[in-house]
Amino acid sequence: MMSALALINFLLLCAGGAVALRRYVDALSKPIAILTGTIVSVCLISCSYYLTLALGIPFWALQVFLLGINIAHVYLLRSIRGLTDTRLHIERPKQTFVILVGLLGIIFYFILNQSKYGNWDAWSIWNLHAKFLADADRWKNMFGPELAYSHPDYPLMLPSFIAYFWTSLGHNTAVVPLLFALVISLIVPLVIYYALADNDQRLYACLGLLLFSIDNNFKFIATYQGADTMLSLFILLTVAFALRLKDLGGNGIYLIGFLAASSTWIKNEG
Amino acid sequence: MATTKRYTSIIFAVIMLIVAGVSARFYQLTRIDFDIDVMDTGLAPIKQQLKTSNKVGYVTDLPSDGVYNETAFTLAPVVLSKNTGPDTLLYIHNEGSQIKTLVGYDTVAKSAAQQYQFILLKKKR
Secondary structure, X not given: OHHHHHHHHHHHHHHHHHHHHHHHOXXXXXXXXXXXXXXXXXXXXXXXXXXXXXXXXXXXXXXXXXXXXXXXXXXXXXXXXXHHOXXXXXXXXXXXXXXXXXXXXXXXXXXXXXXXXXXXXXXXXXXXXXXXXXXXXXXXXXXXXXXXXXXXXXXXXXHHHHHHHHHHHOOOOOHHHHHHHHHHHHHHHHHHHHHHXXXXXXXXXXXXXXXXXXXXHHHHHHOOOOOHHHHHHHHHHHHHHHOOOOOOOOOHHHHHHHHHHHHHHOOOOO | OHHHXXXXXXXXXXXXXXXXXXXXXXXXXXXXXXXXXXXXXXXXXXXXXXXXXXXXXXXXXXXOHHHHHHHHHHHOOOEEEOOOOOOEEEEEEEOOOOOOOOOOEEEEEEEEXXXXXXXXXXXXX
């Protein structure tokens, strides 16, 4: 029950983020707004989860709060209608096919090479921190001197986001960080594609996406389940929007500022 | 129109392939025992005893950082301290090496997985 509510709250927040971005930032296409809305929601969920721990607020209260926000944007921004108002029609089937082939390449790499717990850093740093954060009573133990090897100074966006779902599920399953790593590794080439396609550079967009799908270095690092790919995504979005600053209108700079600043909540070195 | 229809069918077929592939991989991963899974199974009875603990000492025959890190990950949010300061100690004994006798401690729980034997000890009062 709680896990379904947590997932629905996250998905609705993504939808609300996408619709709010389209409303307040000019010249954003629907796909790039959805991708950015998702990333902004990941950031908001992780920050709010960490705040509830720090302030001693129970998890159910966070869910009620998120539900309130989601009801508000569904009602005020008509966010659900805003995202589902198009008919199920593939406008550019050839390019959609290229996108899917590219994504399929990355997914196959995951299917063949993904380790359950990621690499050493993933489980001994990021997911270890997530395990602490998933326990509201004992999460501060992670800052003890015994865990100096796990870099307790590292920012907590990734661990907090994983802990949000682990708390909602009531146990720490490896599927959450694994699936999240896969989603992030798919969003990176999609952002490249849509950032270029929105500038009418569809050929380069297709080539860029295919380049990611054949680049084993990118895919290898993406399967780590570390924070590196997520950091690169935030930098990518920041640069992509900065290059289109004039088109984005007055609010574009706030979006760029938010994305750039949020990078510091992912990694502080390395 | 016909081309669009054909592409649409291919696209949906690819989507189905992606969903099937990812599901199969998840299923496969749940069937494989990784090192951490071995630790998780072996330490399950020990974790039951540490439900409200914050810190446990760590003694082992194994000089490996890997075993320590895997154990620390498995036991989190309980902190695994590399010294014998805390009242509760976890001793990981490796099959084939001489078992240590820790004087002044009572055995609280015992379990095993593969080559490891996990012994939870508590200081005598």
